[in-house]
Amino acid sequence: MYYRKYRVIIPFLLPALILYSVFVLYPYARAFYISLTSWRGTSANMPFVGMDNYRKLLDETRFLDALTRNGQLLIILPLFTIGLALLFASLFTQGGKGQGVFGASFYRITFFFPQVISAVIVGILFTYVYSPNNGLLNGLLRAVGLDSLTRAWLGNAHTILWAIAAVAVWSSVGFYMVIFIASMQSIPTTFYEAAVLDGAGRWRQFKDITLPLMWETIRTSLIYIAISALDMFTLVQVMTGGGSSGASRKAEVASVYMYSEAFTKSRWGNASAVGVILLILTLILSVVIMRVTRRETYEF
Amino acid sequence: MSANTIPTAQLNRDPIDAGGSSQGRLENVTSRSTGDRVLAVFTQALLLFWALLVIFPFVWMVFTSFKTNSEILFSPWDLPASPHWVNFSNAWNNAHIGRYVLNSFIVIAMSLTGTLLVSAMAAYVIARFEFPGNRVVFYVFMAGLMFPVFLGLVPLYFLMGDLGIKDTYHGLALVYIAYSLPFTIFFLVGFFKTLPGEVAEAAIVDGASQYQIFFQIMLPMAKPGLIAMGIFNFLGHWNQYLLPLVLMQDEGKRVLSQGLGMLAIQQGYQNDYGALFAAMTITMVPTLIVYIIFQKRLESGLTAGALKG
Numbered sequence: 001m002y003y004r005k006y007r008v009i010i011p012f013l014l015p016a017l018i019l020y021s022v023f024v025l026y027p028y029a030r031a032f033y034i035s036l037t038s039w040r041g042t043s044a045n046m047p048f049v050g051m052d053n054y055r056k057l058l059d060e061t062r063f064l065d066a067l068t069r070n071g072q073l074l075i076i077l078p079l080f081t082i083g084l085a086l087l088f089a090s091l092f093t094q095g096g097k098g099q100g101v102f103g104a105s106f107y108r109i110t111f112f113f114p115q116v117i118s119a120v121i122v123g124i125l126f127t128y129v130y131s132p133n134n135g136l137l138n139g140l141l142r143a144v145g146l147d148s149l150t151r152a153w154l155g156n157a158h159t160i161l162w163a164i165a166a167v168a169v170w171s172s173v174g175f176y177m178v179i180f181i182a183s184m185q186s187i188p189t190t191f192y193e194a195a196v197l198d199g200a201g202r203w204r205q206f207k208d209i210t211l212p213l214m215w216e217t218i219r220t221s222l223i224y225i226a227i228s229a230l231d232m233f234t235l236v237q238v239m240t241g242g243g244s245s246g247a248s249r250k251a252e253v254a255s256v257y258m259y260s261e262a263f264t265k266s267r268w269g270n271a272s273a274v275g276v277i278l279l280i281l282t283l284i285l286s287v288v289i290m291r292v293t294r295r296e297t298y299e300f
Numbered sequence: 301m302s303a304n305t306i307p308t309a310q311l312n313r314d315p316i317d318a319g320g321s322s323q324g325r326l327e328n329v330t331s332r333s334t335g336d337r338v339l340a341v342f343t344q345a346l347l348l349f350w351a352l353l354v355i356f357p358f359v360w361m362v363f364t365s366f367k368t369n370s371e372i373l374f375s376p377w378d379l380p381a382s383p384h385w386v387n388f389s390n391a392w393n394n395a396h397i398g399r400y401v402l403n404s405f406i407v408i409a410m411s412l413t414g415t416l417l418v419s420a421m422a423a424y425v426i427a428r429f430e431f432p433g434n435r436v437v438f439y440v441f442m443a444g445l446m447f448p449v450f451l452g453l454v455p456l457y458f459l460m461g462d463l464g465i466k467d468t469y470h471g472l473a474l475v476y477i478a479y480s481l482p483f484t485i486f487f488l489v490g491f492f493k494t495l496p497g498e499v500a501e502a503a504i505v506d507g508a509s510q511y512q513i514f515f516q517i518m519l520p521m522a523k524p525g526l527i528a529m530g531i532f533n534f535l536g537h538w539n540q541y542l543l544p545l546v547l548m549q550d551e552g553k554r555v556l557s558q559g560l561g562m563l564a565i566q567q568g569y570q571n572d573y574g575a576l577f578a579a580m581t582i583t584m585v586p587t588l589i590v591y592i593i594f595q596k597r598l599e600s601g602l603t604a605g606a607l608k609g
Contacts, residue, residue: 008510009425013437016422016481023478024444027452027459034454041458088350091343101343109595110351113358116591116598118539120557121580124564125361134376136360170353178599202339231448234541241565255450263546268454275451282448 035272042266053273063274066257069161073229073253074285076162078222080169081176085221088173089180090206108181111174119171123238126167130154154239157250164239164251168232176221183217184210212298219293226285230278231255254278358584365577372573387574388582395572397579399552400559403469407555408537410473415480415533416526422481423488424518428497438489444482449542457546467550475547476537484529491525492518524597531594535587556583 035053037046057063088111092101101107114122129136130153138150153163187210195205211218233255240248240256254274262271364372365387366380392398426438456475457466465471499521500513508516519526544558554562560583567576591598 004510005429005431008514009429009431012421012425012514015418016441016485017437019418019474019478020441020444020481023456023459023475024447024452024481025440027455028447030455030459031451031453088347091347094339094343101347102340103344103347107347107351109592110354112595112599113591114354116535116539116587117584118541118557118560118587120539120541120561120564121584124560124576124580125357127564128364129357129360134373136357136376139377173350174354227446227448231450233450238561238564258450258453262454262457272454275448275453278448279451282446286446 031272031275034269035276037269039268040266041268046269049269053270054277057270057273057277062252063254063257066252066254067277069251069253070230070232070281072161073165073168073232074226076165077168077229078225080165081172081225082218082221084169084173085176085180086218088177089184090210092177092181093184108174108178112178113174114171115175117171119234120238122167122171123235126163127154127239127241130163155247157247160240160247160251164232164235167239168228168235172225172228176225179217179221180214183214187213212295215293215295219289222289222293223286226289227282230282230285233259361577361584362581365574365581367574367577369571369573372577384574387578390572390575391578391582395563395575395579396554396559397556397563397582400554400556401582403553403559404538404556406469407473407476408534410470411476411480411537412530412533414473414477415484416530418477419481419484419488419529420519420522420526421514423485424492424514424522426485427489427492428518438485441482441485444479445486449479453542453546460547467548467553469553472544472547472555475543476540479543480533480536484533487529487532488522488525491522495521527594528597528600531590531598534590535598538587 034046036048036050038049038052039046092104092108094101132138132150132152132155135153137153141147141150151159153159191209191213192205195209200208232253236251236253236256237259240251255278258271258274258278261267261274363379364376366383366385367387368380368384371378371380371384422441426434460466460471460475463471465474495518499517503513503517539557540555541557541561544555545561548554548558560579563576563579567573
């Protein structure tokens with residue numbers, strides 16, 4: 001019996017393990033080693049330089065600026081995405097009474113849609129929405145008489161990062177809304193009925209019932225959004241035209257910096273060091289979020 | 301703010317002793333109905349606003365793809381005077397979108413089949429067999445959900461060159477499969493665990509081999525889970541940008557999102573905006589169709605990880 005069991009386990013597990021080891025685990029492990037060398041990719045020898053790449057990175061303003069932008073996104077993206085998603089989700093569920101909002105499924109399908117569309121399309125589309133002369137946004141502002149607010153959103157060093165962040169929020173709000181709706185609907189309606197008997201208003205119900213009972217979902221979402229704030233590659237790359245001059249440079253994030261270090265400058269050691277730093281930041285961030293948001297969880 | 305200062309008593313509070321007199325309840329009911337109406341109006345206004353915010357750019361994109369260049373530049377808000385179909389043939393032929401669509405389908409045909417088969421086999425074993433290291437294998441795969449793709453990008457680029465599969469369809473497909481394994485296995489392990497074991501046990505009594513049990517009994521039973529993951533991964537592979545950007549540098553083999561990204565950059569000197577918008581519309585259509593047909597399953601697939609995580 002034992003022998004026969006392993007005749008299934010091994011061949012069934014092996015393809016997945018091989019592919020995963022070769023294309024995922026091995027490159028991850030090797031990145032640590034490359035980050036300790038000054039390899040330029042042309043020769044077989046990889047001069048070992050220890051922590052040099054890391055030391056230089058911590059002195060390089062362009063990298064630190066890029067990382068600072070990731071930090072700004074780390075605050076803005078969760079705040080707006082989760083805020084809006086929570087607002088929409090609670091409008092949909094209306095204090096757990098279970099009665100649907102008019103047109104609920106239409107709104108749900110619509111809000112979720114940007115999430116399934118390629119970030120490349122979204123990026124290109126909004127490049128034209130933000131376009132200074134014939135873009136939709138400036139056109140709308142002129143139409144309602146707010147001409148003074150019009151600007152070259154992606155050509156202005158002060159607005160470019162926020163314009164891109166707004167697109168990131170726009171495309172992911174629906175996704176988190178759907179998650180939050182599912183989480184809210186799993187809360188028993190009797191809790192809300194009891195709260196109404198107690199004279200609790202909507203805000204009290206939200207604050208004291210909904211929020212604590214869906215806390216686990218919010219934590220997980222926070223980590224998801226934090227990880228995406230450390231990435232942002234596609235949107236930034238597409239919306240800055242892959243360029244790193246003028247205002248475009250003002251939206252460069254760590255992943256875009258890493259890409260250009262690797263694939264335009266062939267500074268592979270340096271690029272790998274950026275990859276390692278991003279991994280460490282991801283792990284630290286997840287732990288910090290888990291710790292800071294720890295509350296008592298409720299079984300229901 | 302310390303995490304432990306949040307009051308926890310609200311949930312256990314007895315509803316009867318907390319000011320729930322019948323008078324208070326009556327007042328509540330009457331005030332609630334006007335409150336309800338105000339809230340309903342506010343709700344509709346807000347939801348409608350966001351819906352327009354989502355729909356409008358896409359509708360504008362589709363209309364723009366039917367306009368001439370000068371219409372796009374000088375009257376961005378107007379409808380096209382007459383549908384400028386030539387944008388689509390320009391995009392399909394001159395901008396090579398037809399080629400990129402074909403490339404995407406070639407890669408996805410391989411990567412999607414591979415992802416589902418390889419993940420289902422591994423997930424089945426992890427979910428339904430006891431063996432030493434079972435948990436370890438599962439967590440090693442799960443670790444892949446946490447690691448940023450960027451970490452492995454440089455070694456992956458050279459590895460593909462060393463293996464001689466850089467700039468090949470099957471090479472890119474293998475990488476797609478490998479990076480899809482963690483989430484697909486995670487989802488399918490949960491799915492296989494919920495399937496009843498009686499049918500398989502009966503089949504063993506009847507002398508079926510383990511392979512027959514897997515392919516003829518378990519896989520068909522897991523069909524809803526496989527469909528959910530099929531849709532999820534189809535969209536993921538269709539929209540993939542970073543991996544082909546790095547691993548498919550041969551121009552003739554570019555896949556769709558990548559080719560579209562390149563096209564957008566080239567617009568700076570070619571100035572055929574109509575073709576660009578037509579290309580975007582062409583890229584969006586398969587996603588839109590898949591989304592509308594499978595919307596329910598897709599939602600459950602996409603959100604499963606976040607809910608269970």
